[in-house]
Amino acid sequence: MFFKSFDKIFDDIKHIISIVSFVFISMAILMLLYWFAFCAKLSMPSWLNSFVWAVIDFFAQSFKNTPSYRENIEILPVLTSVIFGVLTYIANCLLVFFDNYQKSYRKSVDNYKEKLAKTINKELHKDFVNELKKNTYMLVKIKVVAEQHVSYLTAMTDTEVNSRELEKEIEKLILESVQSNIVYKKGEADGSVYFVISSIKDSKEFLTELVEQSSKLIKNYLRPKLKIGFYCGAALLNKIEDIDSKAVYLNRIIDLKIPNKIVVTPRFKLYFDNIQPNAYNFLVLGEYNLSGNPENRQDTMLYALQRK
Numbered sequence: 299m300f301f302k303s304f305d306k307i308f309d310d311i312k313h314i315i316s317i318v319s320f321v322f323i324s325m326a327i328l329m330l331l332y333w334f335a336f337c338a339k340l341s342m343p344s345w346l347n348s349f350v351w352a353v354i355d356f357f358a359q360s361f362k363n364t365p366s367y368r369e370n371i372e373i374l375p376v377l378t379s380v381i382f383g384v385l386t387y388i389a390n391c392l393l394v395f396f397d398n399y400q401k402s403y404r405k406s407v408d409n410y411k412e413k414l415a416k417t418i419n420k421e422l423h424k425d426f427v428n429e430l431k432k433n434t435y436m437l438v439k440i441k442v443v444a445e446q447h448v449s450y451l452t453a454m455t456d457t458e459v460n461s462r463e464l465e466k467e468i469e470k471l472i473l474e475s476v477q478s479n480i481v482y483k484k485g486e487a488d489g490s491v492y493f494v495i496s497s498i499k500d501s502k503e504f505l506t507e508l509v510e511q512s513s514k515l516i517k518n519y520l521r522p523k524l525k526i527g528f529y530c531g532a533a534l535l536n537k538i539e540d541i542d543s544k545a546v547y548l549n550r551i552i553d554l555k556i557p558n559k560i561v562v563t564p565r566f567k568l569y570f571d572n573i574q575p576n577a578y579n580f581l582v583l584g585e586y587n588l589s590g591n592p593e594n595r596q597d598t599m600l601y602a603l604q605r606k
Contacts, residue, residue, distance in 0.1 A: 301407050308400040312393055319389035322382045325353070329379035336375055354378050430569045435482065435535035436498050438505070439548040440512065440528055441490035442468045443557070447523040459524060468515050468526070475511045478504045482538075488549050490529075494541060498534065498569075502577050505532070505560060505603065527557045532603070534566055550588045551600070559583075559602040567601050579604040 332350050335342055354374050361367050370377075444461040469491045473484055481504070482496040495504050508530075516526045531551035533544045551561050561583065570577045580601040589596035 326382035333375035
């Protein structure tokens, strides 16, 4: 507010100087025209004569009652015109001075605001990073999906596979095979298995183990006309009590059916970009509605983890 008020003062001063400059140049022209008329002995209105000579006498008052005044009376209007021309020049110089000073002032203000904004943004970023550091757990959910391709040509000879039982069997093996010492809790819920890890800084090793074990187990069950993959999502937890709400969120991510990728949200990406920038690369998957209600869209940008 102070900056704007001070800047307005500059604008007002420049406006006043512009008006004064216009008056001066107008008087210079008037005096010059009067001088031409005066020399030509033209008859002029009495009010004009009174006004012009009052102005001339204002500048000539120091020698009005001397012989020099009477001797130079014919050139006094043009001399007054020159004086007004000089005053116009001085006014224009002042206008340029205040304009340059205003530009310098605005530049100083902009620099100050820029430095202030950088300081504020730095503090906000620091607070934001501190807020991110409050995440102490990671929840990972993985669901195995099996799909048998049935052909009417070989339907009589193909061995039918119970897809859901096969999925549950592989999920159980994944649950048992991942034995990382940072696993705080693990189990099965909502048709998928989950892991809660207590050391986010070691999450890369855990996720690597999870993917390797899952891929190895899935590979063991692969056969012709049987396609097996997984859906997986990961989210950060501020506290262990957030597990239920985050599980619902990850269930929605799993329901998107993005195959064979660990899918994460912007908060996950922000955490690792700011705190562990060398941990992961993030592949943009696009925006998806995770509100749980198709009529109330809340599109969220999702990413897939990639190794660095």
